[in-house]
Amino acid sequence: MKVLVVGASRGIGLEFVRQYRADGDPVVASARDDAGLARLTALGATALRLDVADAAGASGLGWQIEGAAFDVAIVVAGISGERVAPMTPPTEANFDAVMRTNVLGPMRVLPQIAEALAPGARLAVLSSVMGSIGGRTAASSWLYRASKAALNSVLKDAALTLGDRAACVALHPGWVRTDMGGPKADLDVATSVAGMRKVIAGLAAGERGVFRNHDGTVIPW
Numbered sequence: 001m002k003v004l005v006v007g008a009s010r011g012i013g014l015e016f017v018r019q020y021r022a023d024g025d026p027v028v029a030s031a032r033d034d035a036g037l038a039r040l041t042a043l044g045a046t047a048l049r050l051d052v053a054d055a056a057g058a059s060g061l062g063w064q065i066e067g068a069a070f071d072v073a074i075v076v077a078g079i080s081g082e083r084v085a086p087m088t089p090p091t092e093a094n095f096d097a098v099m100r101t102n103v104l105g106p107m108r109v110l111p112q113i114a115e116a117l118a119p120g121a122r123l124a125v126l127s128s129v130m131g132s133i134g135g136r137t138a139a140s141s142w143l144y145r146a147s148k149a150a151l152n153s154v155l156k157d158a159a160l161t162l163g164d165r166a167a168c169v170a171l172h173p174g175w176v177r178t179d180m181g182g183p184k185a186d187l188d189v190a191t192s193v194a195g196m197r198k199v200i201a202g203l204a205a206g207e208r209g210v211f212r213n214h215d216g217t218v219i220p221w
């Protein structure tokens with residue numbers, strides 16, 4: 001099984017690489033800096049330098065993965081940005097950073113990844129339950145939430161466009177102990193990623209976009 005992980009220098013992305021490599025799967029994975037690239041190479045992955053927020057860099061992904069025929073592709077790259085309370089305007093710089101990374105980044109790389117998928121592939125993006133509108137009962141972090149709600153929309157349109165070519169899922173990893181999740185988070189990264197790999201593997205062929213927790217439960221859009 002050939003796997004692509006975008007945004008794999010640390011945290012959840014790096015753990016996806018570690019687990020797929022431990023199973024012997026060939027993995028192509030991306031990082032932005034030399035240290036991240038070295039961690040990927042050390043795990044036996046083919047490492048690509050990629051900043052999804054950089055237009056020129058992101059547009060070069062396609063030729064680097066041309067003809068790869070990935071069975072699984074996962075877009076993990078994301079930032080939380082500075083926390084913004086609801087009804088408080090974000091700074092333009094914070095808005096641009098979060099939206100460029102979490103929304104524009106996937107919109108740039110997904111079309112290129114689509115061209116490099118094997119028939120019947122599985123395509124996942126790392127969303128968050130924070131982006132769920134249907135399940136929302138209290139307001140918080142409205143910029144990050146807006147970015148993940150937008151990412152869910154992007155994933156759904158990708159799924160409807162790809163049709164039977166790929167089963168597509170937006171994943172919530174749980175609250176995970178990474179640099180982003182912090183040390184008090186509920187889940188260790190290995191458990192979260194093992195759960196999400198199971199969800200990805202269990203997707204029905206041609207699944208046209210679902211939103212799932214790391215344990216497989218469906219999350220309302």
Ligand SMILES: NC(=O)c1ccc[n+]([C@@H]2O[C@H](COP(=O)([O-])OP(=O)(O)OC[C@H]3O[C@@H](n4cnc5c(N)ncnc54)[C@H](OP(=O)(O)O)[C@@H]3O)[C@@H](O)[C@H]2O)c1
Pocket residue numbers: 006007008009010011012013031032033036050051052053054076077078079080101105126127128129172173174175176177178179180181182185
């Ligand atoms: N941890 C949680 O509790 C949690 C909960 C819900 C959703 N998520 C989502 O899960 C994903 C991974 O989170 P994490 O906890 O592993 O976060 P993390 O530890 O902060 O790692 C974020 C990863 O994204 C990469 N990245 C950030 N901006 C990028 C860009 N412009 N281009 C390419 N890569 C970029 C980072 O690379 P660098 O090392 O180069 O910065 C790093 O590899 C994110 O999308 C996040 O929103 C996490």
